[in-house]
């Protein structure tokens with residue numbers, strides 16, 4: 001009798017536990033729905049805004065910002081002749097017109113979309129000085145150098161500014177008798193320097209503060225991915241200078257962040273311009289990561305050597321500082337010019353590495369997330385993730401550092417299921433940390449379009465991928481396997497362990513499972529390889545059949561796998577579990593990328609690249625991309641201009657006059673040699689490529705998915 005009762009009690013308790021788990025699941029869902037409800041309500045309010053605005057005669061949406069404006073001719077002249085830009089990109093023209101019309105503007109435009117021009121051009125067109133707030137010294141330095149190369153008087157006021165420069169800037173603000181068009185400051189100047197604010201006040205009183213620009217504006221919001229406390233105080237600018245148009249710019253901002261920054265910056269009536277998150281020039285790819293670290297390095301090295309033999313710039317992101325150093329060292333051993341970058345290095349050492357890379361004297365930076373926002377290099381051709389990012393948002397940001405110049409570039413993520421617990425034990429305590437991580441894991445395990453995953457994540461309508469991701473371009477060869485029995489075995493192992501008060505990590509669970517499957521010896525159950533069992537466990541985590549639990553030790557936080565809310569249905573056989581197993585990985589490259597690379601590796605491009613490096617080192621160390629962008633090099637090697645006037649039509653008058661003589665000399669020499677001896681050039685090119693190959697040790701090419 002007693003044992004019956006005990007038995008029944010156990011069953012009831014198990015069921016209760018099941019109900020509680022399901023309640024938790026529903027509560028999570030309720031919370032997510034509440035969030036969505038709040039967002040939709042705010043959106044609805046915003047939709048009503050234009051009516052309210054129309055009633056109060058505010059011309060929010062009535063102006064056609066792409067129409068004709070009195071400054072059109074001058075704007076065109078400066079865009080073309082000074083910035084060397086032949087046509088506007090999406091929304092640039094509209095944003096410039098709104099700002100020039102005195103409106104406050106909020107810009108959400110993908111990385112590399114061309115946000116800088118949106119305030120730099122009005123700054124040149126308008127009388128007076130434009131104030132630009134930017135979060136990082138390296139970003140500011142890069143911008144000021146770039147502007148100086150274009151002959152636009154720009155300065156920066158930061159903690160590193162010399163006394164003399166500070167004097168010059170204050171004079172420009174106060175008296176306006178020295179030439180200054182754009183002044184960059186860090187947010188600390190606004191929040192901490194009373195002296196600076198009083199000079200700015202004087203500049204404004206004299207009617208010489210033309211506009212205010214807040215770059216990387218998501219830093220204002222605690223909900224953004226890179227909150228900076230000093231950005232919180234920037235609201236003062238609109239209070240002090242209400243008539244001066246303010247432009248806030250960011251690459252990504254959720255709706256919540258947008259509302260937050262409009263409030264904080266006091267720009268409730270700003271005009272918002274939002275462009276798609278799509279980066280059509282980026283090819284997204286997930287590569288199966290071998291459990292053997294040497295194999296992974298060999299694959300990465302092989303990929304860099306074979307695809308980017310002309311020192312094209314790249315980034316490799318790693319999980320930890322130690323891993324960074326090791327990967328950099330191993331890439332060096334493969335003859336690749338690589339160095340590491342992480343938060344444990346002192347600032348000077350970090351800057352040195354960053355500078356070498358920016359000047360194209362170093363091909364690859366191997367970094368942790370610390371290698372972040374300050375990266376302004378437009379011609380990064382590949383971003384490799386040696387390990388998983390912690391969210392879709394982070395991956396979008398990090399991979400988005402590729403191809404900011406609009407040219408085809410690649411984003412490759414090396415994924416193995418056992419990297420998941422490593423990340424989850426780092427992010428589980430963050431707000432929605434696990435949910436965010438599981439989103440990027442879903443991206444990795446998915447067989448559908450990678451680009452669509454971004455659209456879905458950022459709540460945008462789908463757009464064509466144009467075969468610019470692995471799944472669309474050549475599809476993974478996948479075999480669908482029924483693994484319900486394996487899933488049941490996993491659950492029964494975990495249940496027995498739970499009864500004994502034991503826990504298991506993913507790896508321990510796989511080992512136990514192998515033993516159990518062997519003992520069962522079920523002939524109907526196909527044997528799964530270790531990595532496929534890992535893949536199954538991760539899939540069950542994503543499907544909430546399993547869940548992760550965490551425990552701190554003195555040295556680390558361990559992630560364990562336990563029964564999740566939906567375990568019972570699966571164990572009872574009410575769910576069929578299927579797993580997509582990759583039967584091979586295609587290494588076919590996208591044709592578009594291949595052909596564009598082929599044309600870019602032409603000899604003349606190589607020589608122009610060398611020349612821009614030389615010019616940059618002779619012009620106060622400005623970056624090579626500020627002398628000639630990769631796009632401009634591409635255009636020059638096709639058009640081959642032979643006079644400074646012709647050159648001006650391709651790269652703008654200012655640059656043509658500044659650097660034109662040497663560029664034209666080089667092109668003329670090239671044409672002459674091409675005419676007199678076409679074969680010699682071909683041989684020359686072959687020699688250069690051979691030389692590059694000789695400089696690197698032959699990589700060990702291991703291309704297999706079966707190396708367990």
Ligand SMILES: Nc1ncnc2c1ncn2[C@@H]1O[C@H](COP(=O)(O)OP(=O)(O)OP(=O)(O)O)[C@@H](O)[C@H]1O
Nearest residue numbers: 085087088089111112113114115116117251378404
């Ligand atoms: N209309 C254009 N045509 C050609 N190139 C352009 C155009 N506008 C900007 N660019 C170039 O695109 C590159 C990226 O521009 P920019 O630095 O302004 O990007 P961004 O939107 O600020 O990106 P991030 O979010 O990464 O800071 C630069 O090299 C810039 O010169």
Ligand SMILES: [Mg+2]
Nearest residue numbers: 112115116215
């Ligand atoms: Mg920018």
